[in-house]
Amino acid sequence: MKALLSKEVGGPDTLVLEDVPSPQAKSGFAVVEVKAVGVNFPDVLIIEDKYQFKPARPFAPGGEIAGIVKSVGEGVTHVKPGDRVLGNTGWGGMAEELALEAARLVKIPDSMPFDEAAAFIMTYGTSWHALKDRAQMQPGQSLLVLGAAGGVGLAAVELGHAMGARVIAAASSQEKVDLCRRHGADEGVVYGRGPFDRDGQKALAQLFKDACGANGADVIYDAVGGDYAEPALRSIAWEGKYLVVGFAAGDIPKIPLNLALLKGCDIVGVFWGSWVSRNPKKHQASVAELLAMYQDGKIKPFVSERFPLARAAEAIKHLASRKAMGKVVVTVD
Numbered sequence: 001m002k003a004l005l006s007k008e009v010g011g012p013d014t015l016v017l018e019d020v021p022s023p024q025a026k027s028g029f030a031v032v033e034v035k036a037v038g039v040n041f042p043d044v045l046i047i048e049d050k051y052q053f054k055p056a057r058p059f060a061p062g063g064e065i066a067g068i069v070k071s072v073g074e075g076v077t078h079v080k081p082g083d084r085v086l087g088n089t090g091w092g093g094m095a096e097e098l099a100l101e102a103a104r105l106v107k108i109p110d111s112m113p114f115d116e117a118a119a120f121i122m123t124y125g126t127s128w129h130a131l132k133d134r135a136q137m138q139p140g141q142s143l144l145v146l147g148a149a150g151g152v153g154l155a156a157v158e159l160g161h162a163m164g165a166r167v168i169a170a171a172s173s174q175e176k177v178d179l180c181r182r183h184g185a186d187e188g189v190v191y192g193r194g195p196f197d198r199d200g201q202k203a204l205a206q207l208f209k210d211a212c213g214a215n216g217a218d219v220i221y222d223a224v225g226g227d228y229a230e231p232a233l234r235s236i237a238w239e240g241k242y243l244v245v246g247f248a249a250g251d252i253p254k255i256p257l258n259l260a261l262l263k264g265c266d267i268v269g270v271f272w273g274s275w276v277s278r279n280p281k282k283h284q285a286s287v288a289e290l291l292a293m294y295q296d297g298k299i300k301p302f303v304s305e306r307f308p309l310a311r312a313a314e315a316i317k318h319l320a321s322r323k324a325m326g327k328v329v330v331t332v333d
Contacts, residue, residue: 001019001020001021001022001095001096001097002017002018002019002020002095002096002309003017003018003020003060003094003095003096004016004017004060004061004062004094004095004309004312004313005017005018005020005057005058005059005060006046006047006057006058006059006060006061007057007058008057009047009048009049010047010048011047011048011317011320012044012047012313012314012316012317012320013313013317014047015047015061015312015313015316017309017310017312020095022097023097023098023099024071024099025070025071025072025073025076025099026073026074026099027073027074027075028073028074028075028076028101028102028103029072029073029076029099029100029101029102030069030070030071030072030073030076030079030099030100030102030105031069031070031071031072031097031098031099032065032067032068032069032070032085032087032097032098032099032100032105033067033068033069033070033096033097034065034066034067034093034095034096034097034098034332035065035066035067035068035114035118035331035332036065036066036067036114036115036117036118036119036329036330036331036332037062037064037065037066037093037094037118037309037312037329037330037331037332038062038063038064038065038093038118038119038120038121038122038123038151038327038328038329039062039312039315039316039319039327039328039329039330040063040064040122040123040151040319041150041151041223041246041248041319042063043061043062043063043316043319044316044319044320046061046091047061047316052271052273053090053091055090055091059091059092060091060092060093060094060095061091061093061094061316062089062091062092062093062094062095062312062330063088063089063090063091063093063122064086064087064088064089064093064118064119064120064121064122065086065087065089065093065098065118066084066085066086066087066108066114066115066117066118066120067084067085067098067114067332068082068083068084068085069081069082069083069085069105070097072102073102076102078102078103078105079102079105079107083105083107084107084108084110084112084114084117085105085106085107085108086105086106086108086117086118086120086121087100087104087105087106087121088104088121088122088125088273088276089104090273094309094312094330095309095332096309096332103280106121106287106291108291109291109294109295111295112294114331115303115306115329115331116300116301116303118329119151119301119302119303119326119327119329120290120294120301121287122151122152122272123151123152123154123155123301123327124155124159124290124299124301125272125276125283125286125287125290126152126155126245126270126272127152127155127156127159127221128155128159128286128289128290129270129272129275129286130156130221130243130245130270130272131143131156131159131160131163131219131221131243132163132286133275133282134241134243134268134269134270135219135241135243135268136241137160137163137165137218137219138163138164139163139164139165140164140165140166141165141166141218141219142165142166142167142168142212142213142215142216142217142218142219142237143156143160143165143166143167143168143217143218143219143220143221144168144170144208144211144212144217144219144220144221144232144235145157145160145167145168145169145170145180145185145221146170146220146221146222146223146224146228146232147170147171147222147223147224147248148169148170148171148176148177148180148185148188149169149171149176149177149179149180149325149326150223150248150322150324150325150326151326151327152223152245152246153169153171153180153221153223154179154180154183154302154325154326154327155299155301156221156223157169157180157183157184157185158183158184158298158299158300159299160184160219160221161183161184161185161186162184162293162298162299165218165219166186166187167180167184167185167186167187168185168186168187168188168189168211168212168217169181169185169187169188169189170188170189170190170191170208170211170232171188171189171190171191172190172191172192172193172322173190174188174190175325176190176325177189177190179302179325179326183302187211188211189207189208189210189211191204191207191228192204194226194227194228194249195226195227196227196231200227201227201230201231202231204227204228204231205230205231205232205234205235207231208231208232208234208235209234209235211235212235212237215237215238216235216236216237216238216240216263217235217236217237217240218237218240218241219240219241219243220232220233220235220236220240220241220242220243221243221245222242222243222244222245222246223245223246223247223248224246224247224248224249225244225246225247225248225249225250225251225252225253226247226248226249226250226251226253227249227251227253228249228253229253229255230253230255230256230259233255233259233260233263233265233267234259236263236265237263237265238263238264238265239263239264239265239266240263240265240266241265241266241268242265242266242267242268243268243270244267244268244269244270245270248322255267301326301327302325302326302327303326303327303328303329304324304325304326304327304328305318305324305328305329306328306329306330306331307328307329307330307331308330308331308332308333309330309331309332309333312330315328315329315330
């Protein structure tokens, strides 16, 4: 079988497509015939050794997959060969077949296309955990989403809308804001591309404040970081919650903690992957809730572009450019 491998530290251009042995299903594992792979920002980081996890090389990137169970190992009962499934893998997904712990697999409805299934679990799982578990967001609250047209951002827009929030989508172009409005955002704001000097940060803070209104944002969802973080925090409501989701801008921001004092706000970390491993039963319940919302038509992954496995490195490069909207998916034939 073929797999896209990271054999040395570097960007997408260092990845190579090679033949590797087909995996076997050992005890507690299942082998999945991969049909589609969601591309996420951790795929950009993990091949450069900048992610929280550093797998031994060679390894394939690809943290979420959808496909058909090919075989199962001893002790596996909740999935069987022929089942249509999705799974969060961490890495290893960009291959024709993948062996992973069967507990990571979830059956999907027959009506759910593989590309949507592969674009589902990481983005909606992260954003549902952020808004529901970490922010305890309530109907009628205001939600400011940075990077709102990206994978996790657009999921946050849809979920915030479904939860009854007033959603303000912040993105780097009017085209991206328009996409967010089609997916449930009530308002939108277009910000410039950093880096910003102090005057630029002050102007950005005022832009966020104007968009959020006099009371500020009850919840801020920040998957961007960099020079956008402090201006966004300045627009938070009294006793608001600032969700630290990721750093797509590339830089980890340094926040003046006097802002947290003056706003009486919470700065809340969101590490979905670690939460899943520590709370498997809660994760299963969350996935069931999300799939029910999908079947009710309340959420639906927006797959903007599809790349075949032979061009998967291009898919990662495209995501790294920050030009992608919604989800980019690698398809495996």
